[in-house]
Amino acid sequence: MAAISPFRCLSAGTLLSFSAAALLSMGSGCGGDGGKPSGASAPSTPAAQPASAEAAPAATESETPAAATKEPTASTEAPKKEASKPATSNTATGGTGTLTGVVTLTGSWTPLAVLFEKGDKTVKDADVCSHDAIPNESVVVNAEAGNGVANVFVYLAKVPKGVKVPDASAEPVEMDQKGCTFTPRSLVVQKGQTVLIKSSDAVQHNVHTFPSLSAPFNSICPPNEQNGLKLVYEAAEREPISVKCDIHPWMQAWHLPLDHPYAAVTDAEGKFTIKDVPAGELSFRFWHEKAGFIEKSLSVTVKADETNELKIAIGADKLAGQPTLKQTVAQK
Secondary structure (H helix, E strand, C coil), X not given: CHHHHHHCCCCHHHHHCCCHHHHHHHHHCCCCCCCCCCXXXXXXXXXHXXXXXXXXXXXXXXXXXXXXXXXXXXHHHHXXXXXXXXXXXCEEEEEEEEEEEEEEEECCCCCCCCCECCCCCCCCCHHHHCCCCECCCCCCEEHHHCCEECCCEEEECCXXXXXXXXXXXXXXXEEXXXXXXXXXXXXXXXXCCEEEECCCCCCCEEEEECCCCCCCCEEEECCCCCCCEEEECCCCCCCCEEEECCCXXXXXXXXXXXXXXXXXXXXXXXXXXXXXXXXXXXEEEEEECCCEEXXXXXXXXXXXXXXXXXXXXXXXXXXXXXXXXXXXXXCC
16 A cells, blocks of 8 residues: 555546556645646746736837837937937028128148149149149138138038929039149039039140049040030039049049039138028038038028028148048049
């Protein structure tokens, strides 16, 4: 009897029909712990509790976008937080105004030496290219005009919603080549607008553009070309792109193709004017070939039917370096 005492709670019929299933259920007999879940089933209930607790937020996260496909989600709310900062304002209020201003240099500055002296016979096509000295125009500061900085691009980062952008002008923008330099060095053009490339030099040039989004332009410009080669940018760029002459490697220009006309380049005194700017809280960029972005997204309030003035200062140290790597590669 002692041999079967562990099974005393089971009937003889049960013992005769003993099987693998009986072995599994054996622990839940009268010798158990009062009907509590056994070790085999005990983990199932606690495991289900954390699983459901973890599933709840997951379901909430998946249901939130589904229930609000047209409402801002976390990813679309991020720009809103940035938009609250002065750096990314971009809201039109109706009407237009004029934006004018000046970019000046702060700190000590020494004018750059010329690239080639007048009469330098080592220069390619010296009879034309060194007929006069070739200045270094990578940084042009006018000490007589309060240290105004020339060739700074000023442009609207993005057109606000609801603003109708005028078509590109049918009037071409002109770029000449004089004394083996590009003039103007910096220009703004609307995509689809023609850039007419001329030459006042009695030597052959090559005009080579390095855009990111349009097809590059690479063409020989004959001596004294006055009819003009036609260059049209197919897409707007985020920042100015490099223009070179492969024959005379010191020749450098910068073009900024945009999808709107709200842009300008500072003149010899560092001044600029942009007319018919959409009124509102807008984001403007200021870019120079040496410094890159002086202001990447400056919040500017443009009031309708008024002339709105800006003053931007740039430290001399920011104009002392080389162009960014992207610009340097583009010049090769």
